[in-house]
Amino acid sequence: MNRYSSPLNFRRLVITLTLTWLGLFVLLPHLMVILTSVLTPDAEHLVIWPITFDNYLKVFEPIYAGVFWNSLLMSGITTLVCLLIGYPFAYLLANMSPTMRVVLLFLMVVPFWTNSLIRIYAIKMILGKKGIVNSFLMFTGVIDSPVQLIYTDFAVIIGLVYILLPFMVLPLIASFAKLDRSLIEVGKDLGASPFYRFIYILLPLTAPGIIAGCLIVFLPAMGMFYVADILGGAKSLLLGNVIKNQFLVVRDWPFGSAFSVFLILLMAGLLIIYNKANNYIQHKGGLDDENL
Amino acid sequence: MKIFKPLFILSVFVYLYLPMLVLITNSFNQSKYGHKWAGFSWKWYEKLWNNTGLMDAFVNSLTIAVLTAFIATLLGTLMALAIHRYKFRLKSTTSSMLFILMMSPDIVLAITFLIIFIALGIQLGFWSLLIAHITFCLPFVVITVYAQLKGFDNNILEAAQDLGASEGKIFRVIILPMILPAVLSGWLLSFTLSLDDVIISSFVTGPGFEILPIRVFSMVKVGVSPEVNALATILLVISLSAIAVISLLIKRKQ
Amino acid sequence: MKFKTLNKLATGLSVLFAVTFSVVAAEKVVVYNWTEYIPDGVLAEFTKETGIKVEYNTYESNEVMYSKLKLQNGKGYDIVIPSTYYISKMAKEGLLAKIDTAQLSNFTHLDPALLNKSYDPNNQHSVPYVWGSTGIGINTNEVDPKSIKSWKDLWDKKWQNSLLLTDDVREVFHMALRVNGHSSNSTSEAEIKQAYELLTKLMPNVLVFNSDAPREPYLAGDVNLGMIWNGEVIMAQEEDSAIEYIYPTEGAAIWVDSFAIPTGAENKSNAHKFINFMLRPDVAKRTVEYIGYATPNKAGIALLDQATQNNPTIFPSKRIVEQGEFQTDVGPAIEIYNKYWEMLKTSK
Numbered sequence: 001m002n003r004y005s006s007p008l009n010f011r012r013l014v015i016t017l018t019l020t021w022l023g024l025f026v027l028l029p030h031l032m033v034i035l036t037s038v039l040t041p042d043a044e045h046l047v048i049w050p051i052t053f054d055n056y057l058k059v060f061e062p063i064y065a066g067v068f069w070n071s072l073l074m075s076g077i078t079t080l081v082c083l084l085i086g087y088p089f090a091y092l093l094a095n096m097s098p099t100m101r102v103v104l105l106f107l108m109v110v111p112f113w114t115n116s117l118i119r120i121y122a123i124k125m126i127l128g129k130k131g132i133v134n135s136f137l138m139f140t141g142v143i144d145s146p147v148q149l150i151y152t153d154f155a156v157i158i159g160l161v162y163i164l165l166p167f168m169v170l171p172l173i174a175s176f177a178k179l180d181r182s183l184i185e186v187g188k189d190l191g192a193s194p195f196y197r198f199i200y201i202l203l204p205l206t207a208p209g210i211i212a213g214c215l216i217v218f219l220p221a222m223g224m225f226y227v228a229d230i231l232g233g234a235k236s237l238l239l240g241n242v243i244k245n246q247f248l249v250v251r252d253w254p255f256g257s258a259f260s261v262f263l264i265l266l267m268a269g270l271l272i273i274y275n276k277a278n279n280y281i282q283h284k285g286g287l288d289d290e291n292l
Numbered sequence: 293m294k295i296f297k298p299l300f301i302l303s304v305f306v307y308l309y310l311p312m313l314v315l316i317t318n319s320f321n322q323s324k325y326g327h328k329w330a331g332f333s334w335k336w337y338e339k340l341w342n343n344t345g346l347m348d349a350f351v352n353s354l355t356i357a358v359l360t361a362f363i364a365t366l367l368g369t370l371m372a373l374a375i376h377r378y379k380f381r382l383k384s385t386t387s388s389m390l391f392i393l394m395m396s397p398d399i400v401l402a403i404t405f406l407i408i409f410i411a412l413g414i415q416l417g418f419w420s421l422l423i424a425h426i427t428f429c430l431p432f433v434v435i436t437v438y439a440q441l442k443g444f445d446n447n448i449l450e451a452a453q454d455l456g457a458s459e460g461k462i463f464r465v466i467i468l469p470m471i472l473p474a475v476l477s478g479w480l481l482s483f484t485l486s487l488d489d490v491i492i493s494s495f496v497t498g499p500g501f502e503i504l505p506i507r508v509f510s511m512v513k514v515g516v517s518p519e520v521n522a523l524a525t526i527l528l529v530i531s532l533s534a535i536a537v538i539s540l541l542i543k544r545k546q
Numbered sequence: 547m548k549f550k551t552l553n554k555l556a557t558g559l560s561v562l563f564a565v566t567f568s569v570v571a572a573e574k575v576v577v578y579n580w581t582e583y584i585p586d587g588v589l590a591e592f593t594k595e596t597g598i599k600v601e602y603n604t605y606e607s608n609e610v611m612y613s614k615l616k617l618q619n620g621k622g623y624d625i626v627i628p629s630t631y632y633i634s635k636m637a638k639e640g641l642l643a644k645i646d647t648a649q650l651s652n653f654t655h656l657d658p659a660l661l662n663k664s665y666d667p668n669n670q671h672s673v674p675y676v677w678g679s680t681g682i683g684i685n686t687n688e689v690d691p692k693s694i695k696s697w698k699d700l701w702d703k704k705w706q707n708s709l710l711l712t713d714d715v716r717e718v719f720h721m722a723l724r725v726n727g728h729s730s731n732s733t734s735e736a737e738i739k740q741a742y743e744l745l746t747k748l749m750p751n752v753l754v755f756n757s758d759a760p761r762e763p764y765l766a767g768d769v770n771l772g773m774i775w776n777g778e779v780i781m782a783q784e785e786d787s788a789i790e791y792i793y794p795t796e797g798a799a800i801w802v803d804s805f806a807i808p809t810g811a812e813n814k815s816n817a818h819k820f821i822n823f824m825l826r827p828d829v830a831k832r833t834v835e836y837i838g839y840a841t842p843n844k845a846g847i848a849l850l851d852q853a854t855q856n857n858p859t860i861f862p863s864k865r866i867v868e869q870g871e872f873q874t875d876v877g878p879a880i881e882i883y884n885k886y887w888e889m890l891k892t893s894k
Contacts, residue, residue, distance in 0.1 A: 029404030233754030510604035
């Protein structure tokens with residue numbers, strides 16, 4: 001077998017497959033979305049020809065600023081809570097024997113194979129005025145009358161974290177699993193305190209996992225309107241609601257598309273800023289991957 | 293400090309399993325809406341057994357989820373590899389595409405997928421559903437695997453290449469074992485995502501092929517039936533026993 | 547040994563083939579509907595009686611059903627069950643085929659009061675299946691039912707942060723438009739704006755918007771007063787008889803879910819047979835018992851027990867129906883509604 005043709009073939013296959021699939025099922029649909037976003041809405045035909053940029057102007061109406069802020073805040077808090085629970089959880093799991101790790105990993109994922117709607121209904125029952133949490137708190141005498149837990153932002157966060165926690169833990173576990181433990185031992189031997197070992201060894205080494213986990217939690221959280229609708233009482237609008245309403249209820253597809261395009265650009269912008277800032281800090285602090 | 297670790301793990305599992313406990317309890321509850329305990333009953337299991345529509349949808353869902361998980365993991369791993377290892381034109385476009393895919397609201401993907409399937413003449417049903425599910429799972433696999441590939445020592449690969457190992461062999465012998473945890477994670481993510489998607493599925497599926505989430509969400513008009521709780525309980529019991537058996541087998545081997 | 551296995555496999559395959567073929571060859575009707583919106587066993591009986599196989603597919607909202615049919619030019623399904631104002635919209639856009647009532651021998655059982663409505667004159671495109679209304683739900687253990695008579699009563703300051711409203715722009719605006727003395731199908735921006743202003747005063751009282759199962763918060767004890775659909779109250783009463791339904795004096799919102807046949811349907815004649823089967827009095831009777839909403843089928847009502855027939859929550863009096871208002875398509879004005887709806891929800 002020709003030694004040079006083989007890598008080329010494997011390579012070509014991978015690249016062709018990647019580009020074809022993404023071209024057909026991602027690029028093409030999104031070109032359609034971009035086109036739709038500059039067309040004119042029409043009640044009967046959904047979209048008609050004259051090209052217009054009014055749809056984009058509409059995105060900047062003040063009421064949507066609140067929607068953006070609200071969604072970013074909710075997703076941000078969810079991501080943070082997921083990270084705070086998921087990081088130590090993944091760390092502890094990664095330190096167990098391989099069998100135990102796999103068993104616990106599956107135990108964590110199994111609840112997620114049941115329909116999310118009925119799981120959210122279950123959370124609703126737990127958080128209700130006569131639910132388990134309130135009954136328990138009243139029984140133990142912590143409170144005298146039921147606290148309003150359900151239909152609050154608190155309930156929404158509980159639900160979002162519940163739905164998204166494994167999405168944080170899975171990439172983190174992978175990240176911990178490849179961690180070179182000798183580095184931590186070296187740190188120990190050199191007398192670094194646990195805090196220093198964490199900041200200067202553990203954190204940078206698991207950074208790719210953290211970033212992956214945060215992305216996988218943060219981005220979907222922005223669209224999970226049904227959690228907010230059921231647990232939060234649908235009293236405020238999130239980005240997912242607005243876009244869904246535009247497509248299904250109002251059927252202003254051009255505006256829905258414009259909104260979606262704007263959302264993607266906004267997120268991309270945030271990501272670029274984050275990357276730039278990250279590089280800057282790393283160069284200043286001398287803590288980038290190459291130096292380690 | 294010693295007690296803190298198991299306690300933390302335990303509380304996370306309590307959080308994850310408390311809603312499951314509610315579901316299991318209600319699957320045996322005589323009462324339909326489950327706000328009060330009205331006595332023990334198997335009736336929801338009996339009803340489930342006779343509910344062919346629901347059972348068919350469940351089997352279809354599992355089929356799609358397993359296939360999606362395998363194919364998306366395979367494709368996603370290859371894509372992550374391509375982005376990480378190769379230089380090619382449109383490389384940055386590729387990663388932007390994946391990012392956009394993840395960022396796009398479900399409803400936007402749902403409608404555009406439907407339009408494309410109609411345009412390509414793909415019949416709505418099994419295949420359209422499979423393609424759509426694979427596509428929306430891809431970025432999750434790529435991100436997870438890519439994170440693993442990052443910071444991976446490329447010198448080993450170059451050494452292997454110099455020693456005459458083919459690209460395929462390098463992948464099998466060196467890269468795959470290294471990224472296996474991430475690949476497994478990607479598989480689990482895809483399986484979980486596919487099993488639970490509603491919006492995209494309800495647009496791209498066609499007559500004659502229905503999956504569980506659509507059935508369940510469409511129950512809202514008359515109330516979600518406790519049969520779904522029964523189904524969830526059965527699935528949970530099967531999964532948990534599978535885990536128990538496997539871990540026992542491993543233990544015995546050791 | 548090996549040969550035997552192979553043989554078995556071949557037989558299995560041929561059986562599979564035969565099954566597949568018989569499915570292809572058999573007569574069928576593709577129904578697109580909500581899950582469990584047809585009583586247990588009815589579909590099987592239909593197949594047994596007519597030999598027509600039913601492929602049952604489900605959707606979770608009128609919106610999804612509409613968008614899907616629209617994108618497929620009305621193809622793919624033989625029967626859909628849109629709610630009132632979707633009938634007029636879809637018929638106007640040519641998505642619904644004409645229904646030939648001559649093929650429906652059971653059509654005569656239907657109550658004329660629910661036929662020939664403004665959303666579908668002469669029932670050219672739709673045959674009513676079930677109907678219901680949106681009114682006031684109340685837990686009589688917690689709130690005195692005598693103190694609540696009208697939509698206006700929900701505005702009372704004492705209900706702060708405690709009410710349930712349905713998460714449906716048209717229904718919520720129905721309430722405010724009616725309180726202001728306007729039609730709930732208004733297309734006038736001034737009237738809609740006025741309704742919006744009234745609703746902003748209601749917002750401090752709202753605890754939750756819920757359109758996926760409004761009975762749940764009542765049953766859980768999280769909500770004791772608010773909007774609800776009548777059928778949901780019937781379902782809730784199985785568990786808690788204290789939950790009751792009130793027809794507000796300004797009029798309830800009345801909706802009808804009807805059978806319709808999309809223009810692209812491939813089995814139109816089977817679809818007619820299916821509708822005719824569903825119009826049988828015994829099927830109509832079982833429908834009421836199963837889903838808790840009213841049937842327009844007079845012969846079916848006569849088969850029900852007296853208690854159900856006289857239950858005003860299911861079958862309101864003629865006067866109450868006349869007080870209420872059927873929802874119709876408001877055309878492009880839906881955009882005005884939605885603008886104020888979004889403003890309402892982002893007002894805090």
